[in-house]
Amino acid sequence: MPNPVAHPEVTPLLNRGERKQRTRAALLSAALALMSEGRGFGALSLREITARAGVVPATFYRHFAQLDELGLVLVEESGLMLRRLLRDVRRTGLPPTAMLLTSVKIYRQFIEDHRAHFLFVVTERSGGSPVLRAAVRREESHFSREMALDSRQAGLMPGLSSTALEMTCSLVVGTMMFAASELLDLPKDQPQLEAEWVARFVRQLRLIFLGARAWRE
Amino acid sequence: MPNPVAHPEVTPLLNRGERKQRTRAALLSAALALMSEGRGFGALSLREITARAGVVPATFYRHFAQLDELGLVLVEESGLMLRRLLRDVRRTGLPPTAMLLTSVKIYRQFIEDHRAHFLFVVTERSGGSPVLRAAVRREESHFSREMALDSRQAGLMPGLSSTALEMTCSLVVGTMMFAASELLDLPKDQPQLEAEWVARFVRQLRLIFLGARAWRE
DNA sequence: TCTTTGAGTGAACATATGTTTACTTGCGCT
DNA sequence: AGCGCAAGTAAACATATGTTCACTCAAAGA
Numbered sequence: 001m002p003n004p005v006a007h008p009e010v011t012p013l014l015n016r017g018e019r020k021q022r023t024r025a026a027l028l029s030a031a032l033a034l035m036s037e038g039r040g041f042g043a044l045s046l047r048e049i050t051a052r053a054g055v056v057p058a059t060f061y062r063h064f065a066q067l068d069e070l071g072l073v074l075v076e077e078s079g080l081m082l083r084r085l086l087r088d089v090r091r092t093g094l095p096p097t098a099m100l101l102t103s104v105k106i107y108r109q110f111i112e113d114h115r116a117h118f119l120f121v122v123t124e125r126s127g128g129s130p131v132l133r134a135a136v137r138r139e140e141s142h143f144s145r146e147m148a149l150d151s152r153q154a155g156l157m158p159g160l161s162s163t164a165l166e167m168t169c170s171l172v173v174g175t176m177m178f179a180a181s182e183l184l185d186l187p188k189d190q191p192q193l194e195a196e197w198v199a200r201f202v203r204q205l206r207l208i209f210l211g212a213r214a215w216r217e
Numbered sequence: 218m219p220n221p222v223a224h225p226e227v228t229p230l231l232n233r234g235e236r237k238q239r240t241r242a243a244l245l246s247a248a249l250a251l252m253s254e255g256r257g258f259g260a261l262s263l264r265e266i267t268a269r270a271g272v273v274p275a276t277f278y279r280h281f282a283q284l285d286e287l288g289l290v291l292v293e294e295s296g297l298m299l300r301r302l303l304r305d306v307r308r309t310g311l312p313p314t315a316m317l318l319t320s321v322k323i324y325r326q327f328i329e330d331h332r333a334h335f336l337f338v339v340t341e342r343s344g345g346s347p348v349l350r351a352a353v354r355r356e357e358s359h360f361s362r363e364m365a366l367d368s369r370q371a372g373l374m375p376g377l378s379s380t381a382l383e384m385t386c387s388l389v390v391g392t393m394m395f396a397a398s399e400l401l402d403l404p405k406d407q408p409q410l411e412a413e414w415v416a417r418f419v420r421q422l423r424l425i426f427l428g429a430r431a432w433r434e
Numbered sequence: 435t436c437t438t439t440g441a442g443t444g445a446a447c448a449t450a451t452g453t454t455t456a457c458t459t460g461c462g463c464t
Numbered sequence: 465a466g467c468g469c470a471a472g473t474a475a476a477c478a479t480a481t482g483t484t485c486a487c488t489c490a491a492a493g494a
Contacts, residue, residue: 232461232462233460233462236461262450262451262452263451263452263453264451264452265450265451274451274452275453275454275455277452278453278454
């Protein structure tokens, strides 16, 4: 009796919904892959994306009504990713001074691990499409607010008013984006450049926190 | 004797070279105009640009070998503009504390006056095309270095080592870009948002300078 | 077992694109 | 006055694009 299940004679390895999600994911990562080859989202064509995903152009419309919709999903995925980043930093515990270097290293690892998504975010946060730009900025400000909350909860920068703290966090987030865009452009065969990047980024953050400590309204 | 010049019976209003530069400029600002309508440089087509400039597609090749070449000229123009910005800030003289607000206001005016170029820079500094991105970053680092030079010469932040000063200036420049991208997205019919933008940006810079003052190697 | 459903196909379409070619036409030099 | 040079043109091309339609055919439900 080789087949334990009687009636569904061969159970398919993937059921219908799973298959659908599979090609959907293929479309999404095809778009990311094309962007990693050096173009903005607005410069991608539907046919390229479907070709890279290994499906026929018409299939695209089974998943998205237009290209922008795919872009918005990528923004959403990136937002999730950023929240995981915050969580990872949070869970290291909190030796308040050594935390800086640790956080930066986690950040660097995160950028490596989600290179394509970071590239997408950094490109589209100031990119051509207003709708994508707005969506990215929204995620960014969520991120910033959550960071402010964490900082207050951890007792970092206790002297700052609520608005000053938000202003500081937005400065930190801006610096993070700035740093990410620089890291993404480093040639990956020269590790000492990455070390310099870490050092520089840590210093910039330290400068900001020094400023926050000295802050008076 | 109605015509003072005897032989060139009608002197043309624009000579050959001037005419050429004229359509060249039309091509450049056509590209900027199209980008202002919400797309990255990489999403522009040669035919659109020429159509907007009021010439036929083939004319493009009389001025540039490829699209990227036009983009590089725009980067160059933007670099000149940034140098003018620095000069304008420099020439205000230097009451060292009130200078901050003044500089930010000059900056805001500059962004308004050169809106299209700023949009171009902000978009392409993290945009799709690696060659444009590199060119923008090069201008940016010139700008940063020049700012460091000015700061040292003006005696601002005297406690900082040379590398610390460069690191600080690059942080300032990053914050400027960040702020520019936010200003460019503000709806232009709500002036109080611009006032908030100024206030916020001034605070972020003040924070940075406070940090620089407290800096120890 | 039979039927329904819907993800993926293949072909067709109208339109847009980059690039080349031979051409016009008028400025500017001799 | 006459001629060359080059900026702009017009047309043609091969190719790429977005979108649609009727289709297949296997999984899921009856």
